[in-house]
Amino acid sequence: MRRHSAGQLSQMLAVRIQALVMELLPAGQRDGHEWRCGSLAGEKGQSLAVHLHGARAGVWCDFAGGQKGDALDLVAACLFNGNRRDAMAWAENWLGLSNATSDAPVQRRPAIQEKLNTSQELDKAAQRMRAKARRLWQEGQPIQGSPADAYLLNRGLDLRMLPHMPGSLRFHPGAWCAEVRKPLPCMLGAIASPVGKLVATHRTWIQQTPSGAWVKADLRAPKKVLGSFSGGCVRLTRGASGKALGIADAGSSVIIAEGIETSLAVALSCPEMRVLAGVSLSNMGAVGLPPEITTVIIAADNDGPNNHTARKALEAACQKFADQGREVRLALPENEGDWLDVFKAGQDLKRS
Template identity: 65%
Template sequence: MPCFHQIGPVMRRHSASELARLLAEHITRLAPELLPHGQKDGVEWRVGSLAGEPGQSLAVRLSGARRGVWADFSSGERGDALDLVAAVLFGGSRKDAMQWSENWLCLSNTGTSAPLQRRPIQEKLNTSQELDKEAQQRRAKARRLWHDTPAGIAGTPVESYLQGRGIDLRALGRAPGALRFAPAVWCQEVRRSLPAMLAAICSPSGKLVAVHRTWLAQSPSGIWCKADLKNPKKVLGGFAGGCIRLWRGASALALGIAPEGDVAIVAEGIETALSCAIACPEYRVLAAVSLSNMAAMKLPDTITEIIVAADNDTGNASARKALDAALSQFAQQGRTVRLAMPEIQGQDWNNVLTEHDGLKGPERS
């Protein structure tokens, strides 16, 4: 391949951040080389997974401010362009990925690198029937995890974690049934089990299809918080079109039998959604899990008004595009759509909750 960056005879080692930036500048060449069975989809390169089989679950941003950023919406793995090299070629080793990247970018003349460790593409993934089987296995694993975990979070680290985020569920009178505490959930990143907050992701029909995991850790002072991981939050199972049903609002009816004229607040994350539930308990509150999934959510026609409680990601073009897609989709469905966004850039509604004594709420602000 051609050299993208020629340098003088004196070679120097480059930092991980430098390499990630340089790789991102050439992501339109890098992504197809790493994942040749993918396809260009707008501003993204789409493929089935880090193993490289055809599909849509993994997306690599090809242009804009977030070029080089990637996410696997099935496994929850994500990162920058250097992380992509590490995950695809070297089993997650950034050290080996850095050496390979310097050679690929012509920043080094060593010509050597560690042995490649590509994830094998199983032959059975060549048929849609077997792809469905893989998805069913992940879904079954998610259901086992959920059903093996006792219901309720009262008195558990989940309750403490949420209180540390300013979310006191006693204000609602009860804890959402969509949340549970599991004392030991396997975390691949550290290769051991950690305590976790689980959240049930249900399909439009109400069937549990995936489980959202937030790994937790206790600080030296005894405070429960998110575990210090690169990816402290991951989803087990596919969840396209589904959501986390956190609060039923004034009707107290399940989403599938929501009354005519029901109003729903839709947020991206769990903590933001719970903050909105405390502020506006009269409204139904749902977490979309990701902005990309928000536009795909399937909601009953009886929900005639949606308030999208968005994070203030001003300056993030890809996030704004995904948000606009969701707003447009809801409007095309004939619903009244309102956008509620904190005034300060970088904030979400949980930030507003924790920084103020009480929260006016996305509707009342």
């Protein structure tokens, strides 16, 4: 029997990619020119995307896990813990190129199937939480001229200085706060998935001082996220191109900062750049980006030389984007603090 190379098998699998994804990832669904599911375990969701047509048929990326590859890699990742040799044997069988029976169903490893069952239950809860986050967002009001706008202005962030008012920010006059068990005024931030769908809503509760100024609410946790946001981000500015993230020009750059206020400070300092808020340090490296984004600048907080946990998280974030084949730069303030501190001090954002 003639053996086929990995490249040949990948190409043949790509030709039949629609049948392949339905067998490997049956809980997924078509989304335009892609097949979408939650992860390589096969549960429902959006984090894993497989191209179905054209020259990129079979190319896939798990935005949450940071893995990617071709059609053969997909077989290896789904069924054989990444073992390409086993995947090649399976592919020859599935494609009818070997003497073995070719119509045998996919046999997922028990651990994979158990994970699939558990993930389906978790996905139902995540869907309910996502629906609540969307309802909260829909209740929000335009931020311009609102108390949330005044809160940002009080922090030195004038949204009117941006090329466009961020559509990802809103004001809610009374979002429920479990800490005090009553609704409080709140700034909302839309956290979008890699495909641009709202998956969670960031809340910053605010209050008015006796002098009339709007400040962050006096709470143990004045900032919280409603919904699961792994891989998502708050899309603040589009940069000079003015194009949405999903249709960014090839060779584009992006700046990813952590919190909304810090990211706005970066956006005001660099109006020509696309700026995203990663929401949390642990999520910065997981933010899903299209392949057209080839340069990632991580505008991180300077937590000091003794915060080894933060440093490791930053190194991991940089490595994830580097593993995706992107150029990565890390920008840190010279002194301890974040880029909002630098912006308010009237200094320029420096990139390293």
